[in-house]
Amino acid sequence: MTNILIIGFVWPEPKSSAAGSRMMQLIEAFKINKAQITFASPSSKSEQAVSLKELGIAEQHIVLNDTSFDQFIKELQPDVVMFDRFMMEEQFGWRVTEQCPDAIKILDTEDLHCLRKGRQQAYKEKTEFNDRYLFNDIAVREIASIYRCDLSLMISEVEIDLLKTKFNVPSNLLVYVPFLFEDLPVEDQNKLPNFQDRQHVVTIGNFLHEPNYQSVLYLKQTLWPLIKTKLPKAELHIYGAYASQKVNQLQNIKERFFIKGFANDVNEVMKHARICVAPLVFGAGLKGKLTDAMAHGTPCAMSTIAAEGMFGNMEPNGFIEDDAEQFALKVSELYTNETLWKEKQYFGFKNYNSRFNKSYFQQQFLERVHQVQKQLEIHRLTNFTGTMLQHHSMQSTKFMSRWIEEKNKQH
Structure with a gap:
């Protein structure tokens, strides 16, 4: 060869x-x-x-x-x-x-x-x-x-x-x-920002990829209106390459819904976010945004489609939920409960090191x-x-x- x-x-x-x-x-x-x-x-x-x-x-x-x-x-x-x-x-x-x-x-x-x-x-x-x-x-x-x-x-x-x-x-x-992926040593895990030093909700994905665009629409129209009432100070930050005009038009500062565009450094974005959301409504394969989140100790709320193939028999690094009301509830719970957040973070590290060795x-x-x-x-x-x-x-x-x-x- x-x-x-x-x-x-x-x-x-x-x-x-x-x-x-x-x-x-x-x-x-x-x-x-x-x-x-x-x-x-x-x-x-x-x-x-x-x-x-x-x-x-x-x-x-x-x-x-x-x-x-x-x-x-x-x-x-x-x-x-x-x-x-x-x-x-x-x-x-x-x-x-x-x-x-x-x-x-x-x-x-x-x-x-x-x-x-x-x-x-x-x-x-x-x-x-x-x-x-x-x-x-x-x-x-x-x-x-x-x-x-x-x-x-x-x-x-x-x-x-x-x-x-x-x-x-x-x-x-x-x-x-x-x-x-290379193994993520415990000393590197411990260097990441803790629960208190993180804020806001993040999602990321190339906008040329239709599943990503549709999930942002779903966030805009259905999920974020439910989430933002439960988390009055949290903002939603949406990152992704190739944001078109129709994507940028979705931004609404008053509603704390931000289109951030291309992320020069996904590591910085992910490690300072408190949670990552991936409410994909269709798609296939594995989701890079979820492994990025795992690597940076950021628990996730995700749909069944997003979670597919990611965890095998292991515990997920967050919640898998398709019902909109329940999804909003789980995001709120994950965002505010430090003990739960740490537990899900730990599962993320475990998944990352064993499933993608x-x-x-x-x-x-x-x-x-x-x-x-x-x-x-x-x-x-x-x-x-x-x-x-x-x-x-x-x-x-x-x-x-x-x-x-x-x-x-x-x-």
């Missing part, structure tokens, strides 16, 4: 999103083996994008529906190609197979897009989420992409279970890789990749569905891509 190509949906922005942090964690895992890493993306870079060159990672801009990629990958000859989200595998997977058939193909799902989309649709239609919503057009594409790859990285145990039970995906195609999960992940590398032919023989999908999608995707390519030449 010496030469690795990562095809990114976007250039990593660890300060803007949990997906950006996650990508940097995976890059770090690959670097353990002193691998040569190239990061390629068809997207344009933003100001928030991290400089990969400074970390010794080669950067390459690639073009969609263009044979220049074939030449690039043929010269690179990677041992491992990792796709950041299924859309990148759809675009470039068949070209990788054509030019480097022996390269291991890994899909980093980030979260299950079909699950998030299905929940969003059910929420929009004000009805209960079920299989009819799960088996959507995104699912058809995403599950096909999982089958076409040799391994898919899953951030949530709940989503692994869903893939196995609802879509019959074999477990040897899936690897559980949650967020990867960096060295353990890094090792598990790299061992699985190595295992597949050693027995690639046997591994692929057990995945006939993947071979079949590879064959058919290569024909159709290839035809479509070549058609677009020719069309582009004419302009």
